[in-house]
Amino acid sequence: MNTLYPPGPSGTATPTLARGPQPGSTHTAHGSTAVALPQPVRRLFRRSFLDRKDPFEAGGIPMPRFTFSDSYDLDRNPPQKAVEEIHTRLYQQLTDGNLASTRLELVDWDDASHSGEPARRFVVTHLTTARDTRATVNAYFQAYGDHLYYSVRSYILPLLSIRKLLLAVLTMISAIRLVNLLPVVLQGVGLMVIALGIAIHLRGFIIDLLAGVPFIVALRTQYPGKLNSASFDLDDATAFLKTNVSLTLGTVATVLEQYGIDTGGLRMIIQQMGGININTGGGSIIGAAIGGIANQATAGVRP
Secondary structure, X not given: OOOOOOOOOOOOOOOEOOOOOOOOOEEOOOOOEEOXXXXXXXXXXXXXOOOOOOOOOOOOEEOXXXXXXXXXXXXXXXXXXXXXXXXXXXXHHHOOOOOOOEEEEEEEEEEXXXXXXXXXXXXXXXXXXXXXXXXXXXEEEEEEOOEEEEEEEEEEEOOEOHHHHHHHHHHHHHHHHHHHHOOHHHXXXXXXXXXXXXXXXXXXXXXHHHOOOOHHHHHHHHOEOOOOOOOOHHHHHHHHHHHHHHHHHHHHHHHHHHOOOOOHHHHHHHHHHHHOOOOOOOOOHHHHHHHOOOOOOOOOOOO
16 A cells, blocks of 8 residues: 555554554553654655655645644743653554544654754654545644744645646657757757756656655645545545644643643634534635635644
């Protein structure tokens, strides 16, 4: 089965989340299950010109309605400790059966162009629907001075658009055939110009392949189709995004409250999550999700 990202260095597959206690977990005095964090997978980007500039370029189309970020002053409490608590609690929430048929990984993304900068750890959750539509939520938490910063970004990768792919192929073939109309002395230059144009057009596709993204997924990222509003993908994607984002924001709020931080605004966003929907408006859910802004904190955009 194709995945958005290749397996980690160990070659082991990322576990699918299931109900009940997970291997290696322990029970606390309150009866809850404390899950030990797995070893994060380290991944690099910006290693060269032919490398992705952003770690989530293969994630799909951004979902601003399910993207949030904010910063909280912890009032001289150690923010790094809060980050570690959030990682542990969130991983426990996501492995406690709250999400079905999803994959979870801890990823340390390392910008190779800034060797002095430490890697940034993301909690990444993937869902592949029964119709092979892919949804991803990337959660990031950072100690920023005395503040705790969090960011939750959501993406959906629809199926391959055969129409876009065929149109691109026909355009390339037509451009190559037009070279024959040039004088013989200019045909070599014409082919070089066309080859350069094709390389620029397919740069993202080539970069994804070099980064280890499966061929079909890279092709879908290059030529994404529409999510049909008549399909069950609408419910599957919405259920995943609402549940995942609510769990993540709720975990942040719980940890902040332990430090005496007022989380009224964050709790209100969670309560209003029920009113955030992917309204297709008779079209694709992608266009509607990008176009609307409702009940969100800081609207994020894909870098």
